[in-house]
Amino acid sequence: MKTGAQILWECLIGEGVKHVFGYPGGAILPAYDALCGYPEIHHVLVRHEQGATHMADGYARAGGGVGVAMATSGPGATNMVTGIATAMMDSSPIVCITGQVGSKFLGTDAFQETDITGITLPITKHNYLVKRSEDVAPTLRAAFHLARSGRPGPVLVDITKDAQQSSCEFDRSAYSPLPVTEGKYNFDRDQYAAAIEMINTAERPVILAGHGVLLSNAMEELREFAERASIPIAMTLLGIGGFAASHPLNLGMMGMHGEAWVNHAIQEADLLLAFGMRFDDRVTGTLKTYAPRAKKIHVEIDPAEINKNVRVDVALLGDLRQVLTRLIPDLERTDRQHWLHYIDELKGDSAVRDIQNLPDSGHLYAAHVIHDLWRETNGNSIIVTDVGQHQMWEAQYYKHEQPRSLITSGGLGTMGFALPAAIGAKFARPDAEVWVVAGDGGFQMTMSELATAAQEEIDLNIAIINNGYLGMVRQWQEFFYDRRYSATPLLSPDFAKLAEAFGLLGMTASSREQVGPAIREARKRRGTALINFMVEQEDSVFPMVPSGAALHQMIRRPSPLVETAASEA
């Protein structure tokens, strides 16, 4: 006989879980008590349950497995909501385990009771309320299966205190994870033939590569596909890393803050191949004028994404890797010289926003910091960003060569994501170099997790892009609200001193020549180091497609910078 709490841990071990990010409390106490009997589980004590969910998320995204977060009932569970919604929007497989009041007290407004399955219903793939110890094992088995199968996502398992305490028979050795069966390529002869015909006859095709490339491990197949048919690839924010930035067919990021030539190429394409992406409004601009001359082929594992935002001509449903593997042999080898040459010419236009190589004029730009960080780390670090201007600059100026090397909150745009997600990423890949790139605003939302990093003695590097504003909101106020900076100027603590208060290395850099040495010092140092980069305060992210505008109607970097570049060159 085993208690429900023991069964819980034995199931987690059976699922291959090695790390659990959590915070104890009344209703989850039996589980935490039982944890003492399972030293093979490394429990990371977080400082806020939101941090636990972001850590599980970062852990899943960096390592490709399922992340696990744990919390007590009531406030512990509700604090997880933001992290669960973040994982849902970005298809990140996490399992959240919450304690619940005893089953006899359900529905009585008992102390720390909250209807967390009701609250998280729209932001989980599925959730479960477990009221008997007998149900713990089959529920967890289903929860892990659901989290990682098909289009991955968060699953919550709410376990009452009495289900943790009561006992039942459980054979640990008989436990095995359910195999992933969903997502097999649902081959349709007509759709397949139409797709091949479109691809082989297209003159100006563009591949739109999304998060699905990473989630289905289709990196090699994507490269082979693109090279064989000579089709350039535009990346979504979450797709970055799925195709090496230095590859000549990689155009870079598309969308609201994408490179101008990428958006122009999409608008002028005669065929779009959407691979594991969902035509989010941040990548399409207004749908009325989106890629007006292009036929569209959508390869997608989630049927609910087909024709949701953009009407497509052909849909191939299933795991991207399987679909690409099938398509590749039927692709005609072509060089599409004319089209690729045309896009290359568009790239000449990019100097307008290419500021990272500007000579140092005393002003430190965020682009300098990101560019130097890229150079110092050879583009091989895992970068975990927060949300805002720095996130877009990171996507523009850090050239990611490796899969799963950019971890960022795309769909939900969750400020406060970076630090906890980076801690999770470090546990998933302890040998990888991990950098947090965060703004001064978002970092303050979850900076209490510095204590977690310190307590766990992990080797993390943190770059704060400090411009004294909630920068992206300020930028919108500058462009669209007549520079009324309502509630965007931001006072911050001395982040370097703050790091020292946690026993970590803290540094400040406010000029270009300080950037490289600070980065090198942080990399050299064992343990977590933080650099506070004081950058140009009212810099903006360019180009920018205003909300509701056509994808090719971008606001470009104002000319004075170009003139500065010319005069100083």
Next chain:
Amino acid sequence: MSMVRTFIVHVADHPGVLNRVSSLFRRRGYNIESLTVGHTHLQEISRMTVVLAIDAQGAPLVEANLYKLPEVLHVQDISSVPSLHRELVIVKVAASQEVRPEVMRVVEAFRARVLEVSAESLVIEATGPEDAIDSLIEGVRPYGILEMTRTGRVAMTRGSAPGFPLGIRPPKGTAPFWSSDQLSVLRNCS
């Protein structure tokens, strides 16, 4: 062009499953015209008839989104399939002695039934397609409707093909859910 479409949805008979389905329609902005739910002849399986105002392009998305709920076992859009639609109404009509014969003529014309006779009212029950129910209601409205309840549409396709794969039943056992591989077996059997 938005039109009314009818879906037959078979779901695992679990607590909260109606909430999950209706919550899906709510958050995706689907406008529910009616939703009925009840047991079937299959153990642990309930059947819903859902009527939505939605365009033809949106219909496949309704199906796809429903299938994202693990407890949804089978979805069929029967809007363009020959099918039987029925609704039940119970209506309490003010019917004094003077007008009662007239009300009874309406009842007979619509093949409705009288459930209860009181001094000043009749309770009438009728089953039929929505338009027949609508006509009945309009027929008795002049006499004064005191109270009324309609069930919303239930529907079934014509012909002998089962709307849900027969012979496959949810496994018995203590599991409070269907595992996804069991579900995918069910889904592939339609």
